[in-house]
Amino acid sequence: MLPLSDTIVAIATPPGEGAIGIIRLSGANAITIAAKIFSKKGLEQQPSHTLHFGKIVSNHTVIDEVVISLFKNPKSYTGEDVVEISCHGSNYILQQVVSVCLQHGARMAQAGEFTLRAFLNGKLDLTQAEAxxxxxxxxxxxxxxxxxxxxxxxxxxxxxxxxxxxxxxxxxxxxxxxxxxxxxxxxxxxxxxxxxxxxxxxxxxxxxxxxxxxxIKNGVSVAIVGKPNAGKSTLLNTLLNEERAIVSDIAGTTRDTIEETLNINGIIFRLIDTAGIREHSKDLIELQGIERSREAMKKADIAVYLFDASVDQLDELKDQQRYFEENNIKYLLAGNKVDARGLEKAHDTYRGIDKQIIFISAKNKENINELKTALYDLVATGDLQQEGTIITxxxxxxxxxxxxxxxxxxxxxxxxxxxxxxxxxxxxxxxxxxxxxxxxxxxxxxxxxxxxxxxxxx
Ligand code: GDP
Incomplete structure (x- = not known):
C-alpha cells in the first residue's frame, strides 16, 4: 500500500471524448495544488461544497476553462480534502491537467485508491466499498x-x-x-x-x-444452437430487434460468433449466435463452426436448441437431448417455423419428447415472450423484487x-x-x-x- 499522506490524482471519467471529463484530487494538499494551477486566487479560503469557474494555467498557457468543486475533509467521498476539476472532455486536456497536478506534488492514484481511502477513513465499510x-x-x-x-x-x-x-x-x-x-x-x-x-x-x-x-451481477450466457437453416440468426434478430446477424437462405452462412445482450426482467442474458452444430459436414469452415458451437455450449450457462419444427426431426431431437444430458448442459428446446405447418401439427409430431418444447416463429415474432419467460425461469428462482440482501x-x-x-x-x-x-x-x-x-x-x-x-x- 502506498503512503496515505500523499495527495493522489486521477482521471475519474472513462477514456474517449465526452462533453466533460473530470479529474479528481484527494489528500492533504489537494486544495493547495488546485490553487496553484487555478487562475482565480484564494481557493484555499473558499468554503466546502462550492463551485468555482476559472482557468487551469501552466507556464502562462491556458490549458482549459474549468469548474472546480471543493469538498473539505471530513465531508467528502474519501474523508480527505477532495477537489474535482471538470474540464472539457478531451483526452489531451485531461492528460495535461493531470500532468500539471503531478508537477505540483500529487502522485497518480492506484486502482481503487479513492475508495480505499474512503474505507480507511471510516466513510464506508468493506461491503459498501465493494458495492x-x-x-x-x-x-x-x-x-x-x-x-x-x-x-x-x-x-x-x-x-x-x-x-x-x-x-x-x-x-x-x-x-x-x-x-x-x-x-x-x-x-x-x-x-x-x-x-x-x-x-x-x-x-x-x-x-x-x-x-x-x-x-444478477454477472448475467447468464446463452448459446443459440441448431442445424443450419433452423432460423438461429432470425431468432437472434427477433430477440434483439435489430438486424445484427446476416440472415441467409444458404445453409451455414452465420460463421462468426456474435455476442449481444438481452435484458429479461432485470437479468442480463448474453446471447452467442453460432454456426450450426451439424454432425456430418464436408465443409471445413462449417466444421470449424461446429467446433466453435460445441465450445460455446460448454462455456455457456444455457443452450437454446432451435430446430425446424415444420419438418419431422424427432429422432435427431432425441439424440440432441441425450447429448445435452450426457454433458450436463442446461438447455431449452425451441421448435421454430410453426407458421409454416401450424402449431397443432407441430405438437403432434413432437409429442414423444418428454421435455417442454417452446414452439415459436422467429420470423413472425410468435411466442417469443414465452421463450424469454422460459429462459428467465431457468435461472431466476426467487423474487427479484425482494427488498432484502442478495449476495452478489x-x-x-x-x-x-x-x-x-x-x-x-x-x-x-x-x-x-x-x-x-x-x-x-x-x-x-x-x-x-x-x-x-x-x-x-x-x-x-x-x-x-x-x-x-x-x-x-x-
Ligand atoms: P440459421 O442458419 O439457423 O441462422 O437460419 P436463418 O436465420 O438464416 O434462417 C434460415 C431460413 O429460414 C431463412 O430463409 C429464414 O427466413 C427462414 N426462417 C427463419 N425463421 C422462420 C420462421 O419462423 N418461419 C419461417 N417460415 N421461416 C423462417
Whole structure:
C-alpha cells in the first residue's frame, strides 16, 4: 500500500471524448495544488461544497476553462480534502491537467485508491466499498438495486446485528471461563441455542441468495444452437430487434460468433449466435463452426436448441437431448417455423419428447415472450423484487460459508455439551469471518487485492 499522506490524482471519467471529463484530487494538499494551477486566487479560503469557474494555467498557457468543486475533509467521498476539476472532455486536456497536478506534488492514484481511502477513513465499510464497484458496473435494474442496497448499508446491518448478538454471548462465555473453578453458567444455554438457530437461518438465506446474486451481477450466457437453416440468426434478430446477424437462405452462412445482450426482467442474458452444430459436414469452415458451437455450449450457462419444427426431426431431437444430458448442459428446446405447418401439427409430431418444447416463429415474432419467460425461469428462482440482501460478491459468499460452518460447530458443541472454552473458540471463528466481510478484521494484503480490482479513479 502506498503512503496515505500523499495527495493522489486521477482521471475519474472513462477514456474517449465526452462533453466533460473530470479529474479528481484527494489528500492533504489537494486544495493547495488546485490553487496553484487555478487562475482565480484564494481557493484555499473558499468554503466546502462550492463551485468555482476559472482557468487551469501552466507556464502562462491556458490549458482549459474549468469548474472546480471543493469538498473539505471530513465531508467528502474519501474523508480527505477532495477537489474535482471538470474540464472539457478531451483526452489531451485531461492528460495535461493531470500532468500539471503531478508537477505540483500529487502522485497518480492506484486502482481503487479513492475508495480505499474512503474505507480507511471510516466513510464506508468493506461491503459498501465493494458495492461502489458493483454499482458502477451495474447493467440492469436488479444489479443496480442489489448494489444500492449494500451501498446503503443493508448487508452491513444484517452482519452488525449478528455480530452484536454473538459478542454478547461470547463475553458471557469468556466470563464463565474466568470462573471455571466454580462451575457457574452465565450464558443461558437455551437462549444461546435459539440464537444460534436464528443466526444459522439468516446466514443460510444469505448463502442461498448467491446463486441468484451471481446471475444478477454477472448475467447468464446463452448459446443459440441448431442445424443450419433452423432460423438461429432470425431468432437472434427477433430477440434483439435489430438486424445484427446476416440472415441467409444458404445453409451455414452465420460463421462468426456474435455476442449481444438481452435484458429479461432485470437479468442480463448474453446471447452467442453460432454456426450450426451439424454432425456430418464436408465443409471445413462449417466444421470449424461446429467446433466453435460445441465450445460455446460448454462455456455457456444455457443452450437454446432451435430446430425446424415444420419438418419431422424427432429422432435427431432425441439424440440432441441425450447429448445435452450426457454433458450436463442446461438447455431449452425451441421448435421454430410453426407458421409454416401450424402449431397443432407441430405438437403432434413432437409429442414423444418428454421435455417442454417452446414452439415459436422467429420470423413472425410468435411466442417469443414465452421463450424469454422460459429462459428467465431457468435461472431466476426467487423474487427479484425482494427488498432484502442478495449476495452478489464471491468473497462475501466464501466468508458466509465459513460463518455457517462455525455456527454448525457451535451447535454441535452445545448438543454434545463440550467444554465452554471450545465453544468460545468456535464463536471467535464465527466473529472473525463476520468481521472479515465488513472489513473490521482484515490485512493489508487483502485490502490491496480487493481494491486492485477497481479502476483507476474510483
Ligand atoms: P440459421 O442458419 O439457423 O441462422 O437460419 P436463418 O436465420 O438464416 O434462417 C434460415 C431460413 O429460414 C431463412 O430463409 C429464414 O427466413 C427462414 N426462417 C427463419 N425463421 C422462420 C420462421 O419462423 N418461419 C419461417 N417460415 N421461416 C423462417
Amino acid at each position: 461502489v464497484a458493483d454499482l458502477i458496473a451495474s447493467q440492469s435494474n436488479t444489479a443496480h438495486r442489489a448494489a444500492m442496497h449494500t451501498l446503503r448499508g443493508g448487508f452491513s446491518e444484517d452482519l452488525k446485528d449478528m455480530r452484536e448478538q454473538l459478542i454478547t454471548f461470547s463475553a458471557l462465555m469468556e466470563l464463565e471461563l474466568d470462573f471455571s473453578e466454580e462451575d457457574v453458567e452465565f450464558a443461558d444455554r437455551t437462549r444461546f441455542y435459539q440464537l444460534i438457530g436464528a443466526l444459522t437461518t439468516v446466514t443460510q438465506n444469505l448463502v442461498n441468495s448467491f446463486s441468484l446474486g451471481n446471475v 460478491n464471491v468473497r462475501h459468499y466464501g466468508a458466509l460459508q465459513e460463518v455457517l460452518k462455525s455456527l454448525h460447530d457451535i451447535k454441535s458443541g452445545l448438543d454434545n455439551s463440550v467444554p465452554g472454552d471450545l465453544i468460545a473458540l468456535d464463536i471467535r471463528h464465527c466473529l472473525h469471518y463476520l468481521g472479515e466481510i465488513t472489513g473490521e478484521i482484515t490485512t493489508e494484503d487483502k485490502l490491496d487485492y480487493i481494491f486492485s480490482k477497481f479502476c483507476i479513479g474510483k
